[in-house]
Amino acid sequence: MNYWLVKSEPSTYSWDDLQKDKKTTWDGVRNYQARNNLKEMKKGDLLLFYHSNEDKAIVGIAKVSKEQFPDPKDKDWIAVEIAPERKLKTPVTLAQAKVDKKLSNMVLVKSSRLSVQPVKREEFDWIINLSEG
DNA sequence: GCCAACGTTGGC
DNA sequence: GCCAACGTTGGC
Numbered sequence: 001m002n003y004w005l006v007k008s009e010p011s012t013y014s015w016d017d018l019q020k021d022k023k024t025t026w027d028g029v030r031n032y033q034a035r036n037n038l039k040e041m042k043k044g045d046l047l048l049f050y051h052s053n054e055d056k057a058i059v060g061i062a063k064v065s066k067e068q069f070p071d072p073k074d075k076d077w078i079a080v081e082i083a084p085e086r087k088l089k090t091p092v093t094l095a096q097a098k099v100d101k102k103l104s105n106m107v108l109v110k111s112s113r114l115s116v117q118p119v120k121r122e123e124f125d126w127i128i129n130l131s132e133g
Numbered sequence: 134g135c136c137a138a139c140g141t142t143g144g145c
Numbered sequence: 146g147c148c149a150a151c152g153t154t155g156g157c
Contacts, residue, residue: 009154056155113138113154
């Protein structure tokens with residue numbers, strides 16, 4: 001079981017949109033590193049759902065409901081399907097992650113532009129702990 | 134809205 | 146294959 005983080009601008013597609021839709025095709029990724037991460041995703045893997053720009057916070061947990069398939073908009077790229085797992089009780093902000101010793105090595109902090117990134121199990125668990133104690 | 138950081142493109 | 150130019154992302 002692996003853990004990931006995906007980013008979305010809430011004005012484009014928010015956590016609430018995902019909860020409303022019950023599932024969504026995570027397509028439109030046009031970056032090789034991000035694509036490689038998409039390829040690694042297995043059904044049942046958990047994803048942190050991060051709101052960039054407006055919130056700059058991890059707001060929910062989603063899971064991979066369908067493994068890689070061709071991006072419907074461009075067959076040279078791939079997509080996965082994700083479904084909401086649950087909303088975090090309190091969002092964990094980027095500012096929190098930056099100052100937290102356990103999270104300061106996260107890809108989110110180190111390489112902020114990557115839109116699909118791996119998360120370590122310890123990081124994932126600690127984020128849940130920060131959010132829900 | 135600005136701009137730094139980074140990835141991609143294309144001329145050589 | 147190098148690297149300058151360019152476009153995009155995303156924090157501030």
